[in-house]
Amino acid sequence: MLMANSLTHIRPLTCAAATSAPRLVPQPRDLIKWVKTEGGFVHKYLKIAQGGDSFGLGLVASEDIPKGSDIIALPQHIPLKFWSENSLDDGAHSSLIKLAQHVPEELWAMKLGLKLLQERAKKDSFWWPYISNLPETYPVPIFFPGEDIKNLQYAPLLYQVNKRCRFLLEFEKLLKHELENVKPDDHPFGDQDVDSSALGWAMSAVSSRAFRLYGSKRPDGTRSNVPMMLPLIDMCNHSFDPNAEIVQEEKNGNSNILVKVVAGREIKQNDPLLLNYGCLSSDLFLLDYGFVIQSNPYDCIELRYDAALLDAASMAAGVSSPNFSSPSLWQQQILSHLNLDGQNSDLKVTLGGRELVEGRLLAALRVILSNDEDAVKQHNLEALNSLAVEAPLGISTEVSALRTVVALCVIALGHFPTKIMEDEWLLKQNVSPTTELALQFRIQKKSLIVDVMRDLSKRVKLLLAKESAP
Numbered sequence: 197m198l199m200a201n202s203l204t205h206i207r208p209l210t211c212a213a214a215t216s217a218p219r220l221v222p223q224p225r226d227l228i229k230w231v232k233t234e235g236g237f238v239h240k241y242l243k244i245a246q247g248g249d250s251f252g253l254g255l256v257a258s259e260d261i262p263k264g265s266d267i268i269a270l271p272q273h274i275p276l277k278f279w280s281e282n283s284l285d286d287g288a289h290s291s292l293i294k295l296a297q298h299v300p301e302e303l304w305a306m307k308l309g310l311k312l313l314q315e316r317a318k319k320d321s322f323w324w325p326y327i328s329n330l331p332e333t334y335p336v337p338i339f340f341p342g343e344d345i346k347n348l349q350y351a352p353l354l355y356q357v358n359k360r361c362r363f364l365l366e367f368e369k370l371l372k373h374e375l376e377n378v379k380p381d382d383h384p385f386g387d388q389d390v391d392s393s394a395l396g397w398a399m400s401a402v403s404s405r406a407f408r409l410y411g412s413k414r415p416d417g418t419r420s421n422v423p424m425m426l427p428l429i430d431m432c433n434h435s436f437d438p439n440a441e442i443v444q445e446e447k448n449g450n451s452n453i454l455v456k457v458v459a460g461r462e463i464k465q466n467d468p469l470l471l472n473y474g475c476l477s478s479d480l481f482l483l484d485y486g487f488v489i490q491s492n493p494y495d496c497i498e499l500r501y502d503a504a505l506l507d508a509a510s511m512a513a514g515v516s517s518p519n520f521s522s523p524s525l526w527q528q529q530i531l532s533h534l535n536l537d538g539q540n541s542d543l544k545v546t547l548g549g550r551e552l553v554e555g556r557l558l559a560a561l562r563v564i565l566s567n568d569e570d571a572v573k574q575h576n577l578e579a580l581n582s583l584a585v586e587a588p589l590g591i592s593t594e595v596s597a598l599r600t601v602v603a604l605c606v607i608a609l610g611h612f613p614t615k616i617m618e619d620e621w622l623l624k625q626n627v628s629p630t631t632e633l634a635l636q637f638r639i640q641k642k643s644l645i646v647d648v649m650r651d652l653s654k655r656v657k658l659l660l661a662k663e664s665a666p
C-alpha cells in the first residue's frame with residue numbers, strides 16, 4: 197500500500213482546466229485542425245465534446261454520419277510508435293532502446309510510454325500538439341490511495357496493482373542508475389529527472405489509449421503487431437456495442453498504411469463515436485483504462501484449483517465422500533490432460549464470462565465426482581469441458597458438480613470483507629472518485645458470483661425436474 201501511496205501524485209506540471217478530464221496544458225492545440233494540417237482526414241461532422249458521465253472527453257457527430265463513411269484517416273507519420281519512421285538515430289534514441297530492454301513483455305505499455313515521455317520532454321516534438329491534449333492524470337489503481345487499493349477487495353487485482361507499483365519503483369531506480377553518467381545530448385529525456393510517478397503517467401497514458409495494429413511488412417510478407425498511439429482516434433470512448441471500427445488501409449504498396457475509423461452503422465446527430473477496446477475482463481478495464489463496466493459479459497473471477505477446498509465445497513453441496521484429494525490413477529491422468537495435475541500445471545481456473553464455468557474445472561468436477569471410469573471414457577475431453585453438453589455422466593454427477601461450483605461461489609463470496617448491500621450503501625455516501633471506482637469494481641465482482649450461482653442453481657433445478665419426470 198505504501199508503494200502505491202508514493203505514486204499518488206504525478207509531477208504537477210500545469211493547473212487543471214475546468215473539465216472533468218484536465219489536459220496536460222490548459223488550452224492545448226486544436227487536435228482536429230492539427231490532424232488535418234498533417235495530411236489526415238477528419239469528417240466534417242466530427243467534433244470533440246464532453247463524453248458523458250465520467251467518460252472524460254469523446255468524439256461526437258454534429259450531424260448524421262451515414263454507415264460506411266470514413267470518419268478519420270491518419271497517414272503513417274501521425275501515429276506514435278516506439279520505432280517511428282521519423283525517429284532520429286542518435287545517442288538519446290539508443291539510450292531509450294537500452295532502457296526499453298528492461299521492460300517485461302507483459303508491460304509493453306511502459307515501453308511505448310518511454311517513447312511518449314521522450315517526446316513529452318522534447319521542446320519541439322512533432323507530437324506536442326497531441327501530447328498536450330492528453331489527460332493530466334489517470335484514475336488507474338496504481339495511483340489510488342492505499343486505502344482504496346484495499347477497498348478493491350479482490351486478491352488477483354491487488355496482486356497486479358502491487359506488481360505494477362513495484363515495477364515502477366524499481367524501474368525508477370534503474371533509470372537513475374543507467375542515466376547517471378549519460379551526456380546531456382544522449383539523455384533520452386532532455387536531462388530531466390523521470391520518477392515513478394512520471395513513469396506511471398506514461399504507462400497509463402499508453403495502456404488506456406494505445407491500439408495494437410499491423411506494423412510494416414516483414415521480409416516473409418507477414419506483418420508485425422505494433423502498439424501505437426493514434427491521435428484523435430484515441431478520443432473515442434468504449435462500448436461493447438460500438439458504432440465505429442478501426443481499419444488499416446494500404447496505400448501505394450507498403451509505403452503508407454492509413455489508419456482509419458469507419459462508421460459501422462449510421463451515427464445519428466449528437467451520438468458519441470464508440471469503439472470496442474476489446475472483450476476484456478473488468479480487472480483489465482480498471483488496471484489499464486481506469487473505469488468499471490456494469491455487467492461486463494467478459495468478466496470472470498479467478499479461483500485456484502485446490503483439492504482440499506473442492507472436497508470441502510463438495511461436502512457442503514451434499515456429496516458424501518468426494519475424492520478430490522485422493523483421485524484414482526485414471527482420474528489423475530485426466531487431471532494432467534486438463535493441466536490441473538503434475539509439474540507446471542496451471543491451477544488458475546475461472547468462473548463467469550462466456551463459459552460460466554471454465555471447461556477444465558467443469559471436466560475435473562464431472563470426472564472426479566463420477567467415479568465411473570467406463571462412463572467417463574465414453575466421452576472426449578471436449579464434451580466433458582462443455583456446459584452445453586448436458587449431464588454427459590448422468591444427472592446425479594452433474595447435479596453434484598454444479599452444486600459444488602455453487603458452494604465454491606459461496607466460499608468465494610465469503611472472502612470479501614463486505615456484502616453488496618453495504619457496498620451499495622457506501623456508494624451513496626459522498627465518497628472520492630477512487631473510492632467510488634473501488635466500490636463499483638467489487639460490487640461487479642460479487643454480482644458476477646451471485647449471477648453464476650443463480651444460473652447454476654437454475655440448471656440444477658431443471659436437471660432434477662427432468663430426473664423426476666415420469
Ligand SMILES: C[S@@+](CC[C@H](N)C(=O)[O-])C[C@H]1O[C@@H](n2cnc3c(N)ncnc32)[C@H](O)[C@@H]1O
Binds near residue numbers: 250433435484486
Ligand atoms: C482512449 S481514451 C478515450 C478518450 C478519453 N475519454 C479522453 O478524455 O481523452 C480512454 C479513456 O476514456 C474513458 N472511457 C472510455 N470509455 C469509457 C466508458 N465506456 N466508461 C467510462 N470511461 C470510459 C476512460 O477514462 C478511458 O481510460
